[in-house]
Amino acid sequence: MKRQLIYATVFATLGIALPGLASAEGFYFGEETKGITFTQGDSDLTIRVRFQPRFDYGEIITSKDGTNYESDGDLYLRRVRLEFAGRIVPKVKYNLTLDGDRWDQAGNSNKVSVKYVFVTWEPDPAYSFFFGKLKLPFSRDQLTSDSTGLMVETAAAVDNAKNIFGASNGYFQPKIAVFGKLMEGSIAYEVALADGWQNGETIQNGRTVYKAPPLVAARGELSPPGWAEPKKLGSHLGKGQHLAVGLSYARQGSIEYQENGFEEDRSLWGMDVSGHFKGITAQAEYIAWEIDSSEPAIGETKPEGWHVQAGYFIDGLNIEPTLRYEVYDEDTKVDESKEKSTTLGVNWYGKGHSLKVQANWVHTDFEDNASGRLTNDDSKDVIQVQGQVFF
Template identity: 30%
Template sequence: MRKALLLSSIFPVFSLATDSPMKTLLKKLEEKGILTEKEVKTIEKTANKSFHPIVKIRLQPRIDFGDIYKDGDNYKTKSDFYFRRVRLEISKKWKNIPIGESLKINFTLQADKAERDYDYKKGKRKHTPPSVKVKYAYADWKIVDEFSVRLGIKKLPYSRVSLTSSSRQLLIERPYSTEDAKKWLGEYDNNHILFHGKIAKGIFRYMVAIGDGSSIADENKTGKENVQADTKILNLYAIRLEFSPPGFVEKKKDDTGIGEKNKGNAISFGISYAENSKFDVGNVNDEKGTVWGVDLFGRFQLGPGILVAQAEYVKMKYDKLDKDEKGWYIQGGYLFDTEKFGKVEPAFRYENVDYGDSDRKITTLGFNHYFKGHKIKWAYNILFIDNDDGDNQTVHQIQAQFYF
């Protein structure tokens, strides 16, 4: 017992998450007979009462080259090396709380140069240095599986590929259409309250978000700068419903064949609708923006490897401005183990985007090479971008990920 009390005074400064080094060490000490099962439980119980946040760092160095820079009406072949993403995540989860099952808090800081300094999709370079911003800041209170409440800054619940963490994407970049959808109503990482839960062990899942709509003034697709938003609650809301057949429930969204938190085959069908209303654009008053979409995902054991396939359709509209955009994509990959060189996953995507007065078709080919799951990996993609004006692009991307 003295050993347990002594270790209990040390371990609280470390995380005792399921996959943490300290958790592994405790198991080893128990296996070797240094600690008894009772002593291990005493240490874990004491540590869980203390504040020992889980700290994670994500680094995504990247190289782009090809037709990425637009000079006048023509694209020029250029190259660029930068950090696509640098992220610091701090989180803590309490179990056995007085009311409900658990309470989780998260605070994430992020510097994202690709969004701030360089955007090959528009062929423009802004020369704006990356800045650190609060990406997420929220508390998620799980009362029961069927009902939880989350309050703070987090992603609005629409578009599967956007809701999936960028650390678990099949291809380096998300589709054009869904990236545009994230800006159609304002900031996608929005301050809101979310009611969510899963029914019948995850066969049915729902998410209902309510916000004040003020973020439309910060970032939007109206093409106007003088956007004034009404900040009343309920002016912004989003609803997402998901369904998985029995025996095919996906525990955690992962667009790749790795599926770290998932065992067995998975199928997920989703439908979502989001609306931001009562904002003024120039001489247009009480404008309303909407985004709706459907998506389908599957992961299956096939032969010696794992097959993943995904498709999504999304449509965005401003009512009074009579402006809309829609797009769809289909993507897939096949993960297999090379034994000597780790796991490799060839992947592809075909996407069509309709901007109303023009369109764009994008074909992406590439592969992921996993050294240690999503913690250490790198990827190569080549994009063939068919622009409506005939000025087409070929873009190469190489990105690594270190997540620890």
């Protein structure tokens, strides 16, 4: 009862305080900022800084004997980013982004790393070339910038899928890619070649990789004429319209184990539909992957998941109620291995995505064979409150 009272108090406080910062026209603190830009001849450099203070409260730890969830709080910085981006010449772009994700979160070791570093050559909208480190081309939820996310976190299935092609957050890795848009954006595509798993890395099943061929990933998107999305956004803040259907596929086969003569293949596929019209935003996504090992003791694993989410931006108040329902099956070959989550949220925008506050209430139920199921607990509730300053 105490837990539910705290959750209700958080949302009631936001409901009373945030509308008080409403603006009759535009955002209370003005329009979004886009960083500081320096220009010399045909070259330019834009510097941007972003940080997201975060507070989680609820059943985020387990009891000392590990049989049930216990309530606790954790205050940390979910993301800290320093971005340098621009053009070397008119059709050649570059980006270097440093990050300090989950800074001071319980159990996390603080470190600064290179999140993105890449160069693109864009001679024509129909075909452009990429080299560097960035996201692999699959999953609408992951490809959407987390600075514009409709919800505080990505869906569980999508979050787990990002780790199947590398030892440490393999969704972000060096790649060579060709990408482009046709028919004024009605058709968009990307085909990428990346390292994936490499020699000496320990794969999730405990085996060490001896060698493996490159990872291939591809994505295509279709939109009706006039409904193409110039840039993927989680929330469009009541502006414009888009409708898109996306298909993704990625595969790395013949990943040889160092310990023996066995190997495994990894494949991923997904489909998503997204759209918005003025204040209404909605998205649905299905993603699945297969890990097929020739070693009998490991065998085959087939996780999958899907989610639907929506929000409605209320102009003037500049608040956006949101809702998501998701199902993640950790292995479709195992009965009762699903976790099901319902998320209720609200976003407030003081300066568009440059200054905002998001609050989510996440309730998760675990089936008997799901990894989150504890002896005396088959569900948990967590409140996530996250701010963003992006300038």
